[in-house]
Amino acid sequence: AQSVAQPEDQVNVAEGNPLTVKCTYSVSGNPYLFWYVQYPNRGLQFLLKYITGDNLVKGSYGFEAEFNKSQTSFHLKKPSALVSDSALYFCAVISSGSARQLTFGSGTQLTVLP
């Protein structure tokens, strides 16, 4: 079975400060890891993914994420937060085995304060 944990329901950060949204995962086999963002009353938008290769992956809107195999983590980061980054963020995982369906974490509400 595959699972994702997002330990923080809410993250608050001041505009211009760095932000981190945490994610840990559990899968059998190698993981494919994803971050999605959801704005109010909208669907989920893809931000970035890790499949293989460089542990630091870069995505849309200046976001990046670091894959750490030993800690089974895939934290989302951004060097300088914007008020417009305020949204709900979801981490998701697929096992590189036969499963193709995403398993999501419970989500983290990010609020960037002006």
Added chain:
Amino acid sequence: DAEITQSPRHKITETGRQVTLACHQTWNHNNMFWYRQDLGHGLRLIHYSYGVQDTNKGEVSDGYSVSRSNTEDLPLTLESAASSQTSVYFCASSGQGGTEAFFGQGTRLTVV
């Protein structure tokens, strides 16, 4: 541009009625999924399909069914709507393994 669309966007129905939510994608993806989103639970998988005539149960499949008669569509049916099925429903599709899934805009269903 390819897209994935859901209809209706909003639906109010009565307890016990059968309801069908539509999902149509033009990505030509084999994989399609239905999720429900509830506060505190994130997104939970209801049903999924890996291709035409293939359907599988997800984590919260009780009271729901799907059918896949072509590549583009995966309608979700609530056999007898219950208040516990009030939720926001998202359809998604994806290509071969390791590719990201694309999501529809969601359907907000209220069962009264």
